[in-house]
Amino acid sequence: MSSLTIIPGRPLKGTLSVPGDKSITHRAIMLSALAEGESTIKAYCRGEDCLNTVRAFQALGVRIDESPDQLRVHGKGLWGLAEPDRPIDCGNSGTGIRLLAGLLAGQDFFTVLTGDESVRRRPMGRVVRPLREMGATIAGRKGGELAPLAVTGSRLKAIEYQLPLPSAQVKSALLFAALFAEGTTRVTEPRLSRDHTERLFRYFGIPLDRKGATIALEGRSPLRWSGVNALVVPGDLSAAAFFIVGATIVPDSDVTVVGVGVNPTRTGILEILSRMGADIQISNRREEAGEPVADLRIKSAALRGIRIGPEDIPQTIDEFPILCVAAAVAQGETIISGAEELRVKESDRITTMAMELRKMGVQITENPDGMVIQGLGPSHGNQGLQGAVCASHGDHRVAMSLAIAGLAACSPTVIRDTECIETSFPNFERKMLELLTERC
Ligand code: S3P
Secondary structure, eight states, rough: OEEEEEEOOOEEEEOOOOOOOOOHHHHHHHHHSSSEEEEESHHHHHOOOHHHHHHHHTTTTEEEEETTTTTEEEEEEEEEEOOSSSOOEEETOOOHHHHHHHHTTTTSSSSEEEOOOTTTSOOOOHHHHHHHTTTOOEEEHHHHEEEEEEOOOOOOOEEEEEOOOOOHHHHHHHHHHHHTEEEEEEEEEESOOOOOHHHHHHHHHHHOOEETOOOOEEOSSOOOBOOOOOOOOOOOOOHHHHHHHHHHHHHTOEEEEEEOEEETTTTTHHHHHHHHHHHHEEEEEEEEEEEEEEEEEEEOOOOBOOOOOGGSSGGGGGGHHHHHHHHHEEEEEEEOOOOOGGGSSOOOHHHHHHHHHHHTTTEEEEETTTTEEEEESSSGGGGSSOOOOOOOOHHHHHHHHHHHHHTSSSSOOEOOOOGGGGGGGTTTTHHHHHHOOOOO
């Protein structure tokens, strides 16, 4: 089991790029596999989650040539996938397993989908129930609430579905299933979640109609789409978030992150940090693969506590572990509510972050749908964050958030069980060390 030791006391300085967006990488692989002909996906996320999606499609008969800087996917067309001869292991990836459940529900073969201990604890009923309404035959533990899931390909029919909660994974699973269903599927969300699926469908030329909160997609259309040449995946804002908060809370820091996705359905972290007093400049706005991209420059700033409510959650959903760290060093109280979804992520992120930040001297009250964090204020001698021996709970974002907290502490911090960082951010430690040694 690996661990990370963080020695605080130096600013973060310099320029970095972050791995390609994990959500976009999963979807780009899936759409390329269903396209006619070859696609090249550049700057993709080489985290274990996405590599598991590569392996899944290889098991489904798709040739994918993998090199460190690009994937070459030899698409099989909409109906070209083949039955895998063994269960597909999605590892730690909730996105991988849920989107695949949708994509495979309408095939004419049988697949078993599984994942690691964390994925096998996470709720699958939210995709299984609407897919069954479409005619899917899916079995699983606890009546289909938990993986492994056994998907017997069936003839699907379109449905109109109102999502009970904003979830890009549920929305996307249904849109992938809708490609294979008879009729026009309509999906409505209570609040807009990340819209990478919609953008990438359009980028590949798949017509999709949005009216208000409802997306409509006609299935089994005679339309076939071709592979795309050199799709460049934008940098992952959720990975950049660790260094955005790090540069904000470690005094005298000045960091530029280049080529980061700034899709408005993901930029909650930037808005919330700005409300807290952060100094973030956005420049060089451009577009890649139908997604807005920009460079971000972050300088240290004093933060103040704020209220974060249900309206802030969908566009910030993966950034709460690192936001807890920002709140811990802010002046005053931060109140997070309406965030019960955090309890069913890679770990229960309300409990794990409260437990670990308490070890560093932060007072936190847990609520069923959020938490109240008493900010310590800027560090003065030993009144700020204290170094501690912390645990990742097998959650990559918890591990990286605690590493950043360690940089702002007054003594060293050890984080145990950090191999999980590989799921989304290979080279996280190297990038952090480079910023700590860079001279400007
Ligand atoms: C994701 C959607 C979000 C997010 C996850 C990635 C996606 O999950 O937390 O890390 O790629 O669609 P939910 O759909 O469960 O909110």
